[in-house]
Amino acid sequence: METSHLLLLVWSALSFWELGQIWFAQIVIYPLFARVGELEYVAYHRFYSRHIALPVILPGFATFLLPIPLSLYGPAVPGWMSSANIVAGIVGLLVTVLLEIPRHNRLERNGKNASTIAELIRYNWPRTLSVSAQSMITFLMLVHVFDQA
Template sequence: MPVLLFVLQLAATLIMVGLIWFVQLVHYPLLGAVGEPQFAEYEQAHCRLTGYVVIPPMLVELATAAAMLAWRPDGVPRWVPLAGMGLLAVVWLSTFVLQAPAHGRLVGGYEAATHHLLVASNWLRTSAWTARGGLLGWVCWQLLSAQR
């Protein structure tokens, strides 16, 4: 069971790593090019539809990361799930304290300062998810190396 939890966590995390880099480098910067007349409608649709893509892997990632605190695969040091949960705390706090409120303001219409805050603050999530991906990649390497 611990290896299955790890594989599910790795898959969910890597999905989010790819998605957050796309959002950081493409999607969020392009919000500024939508145009004022359509922006509020676009942002409302963005907020509604993005949840379908991000909520399932985020919940799987959170559940499996929490489970890994209790059930670790053999050879996985105790600090790994603790560090992973710390990085997830950064992601979730950043989401609810910085990005969600920025989106909430942008639903009312484009604001350059809020858009800039959204793009700049999203580097916190991008960095934390990338670090999680690297951490879990290292664990995967360790687990596969131990199988030889």
């Protein structure tokens, strides 16, 4: 198997992993933030923040950044696929850095706040949709590359 094809397979696993993660966060984890009591909230959020690095943060940032090397070193795919994958990654990165991280920091610093939790959920939708788009594009890349093999 060519290295470029292997890179696409590794990217695919990462992309589909992140798809499950982002939808789980959107539908289950973030709404649960509102159900934690005020007295336990800061400790809960700190526990959450300390334990998400390996399963959530590292794969998340990888899906934002790896479309660029994939476009350079991966198998030949139509340019729109690579471009859309990169744009979706940039959207996810910007939403994370500009909207989500500040709200997580606010929750951890100030404790439970219903409006901040609602913002966290609302502002996560563009990231959820961008990760979903990356997975759809990845599926199309797989079909394009391996249908020709």
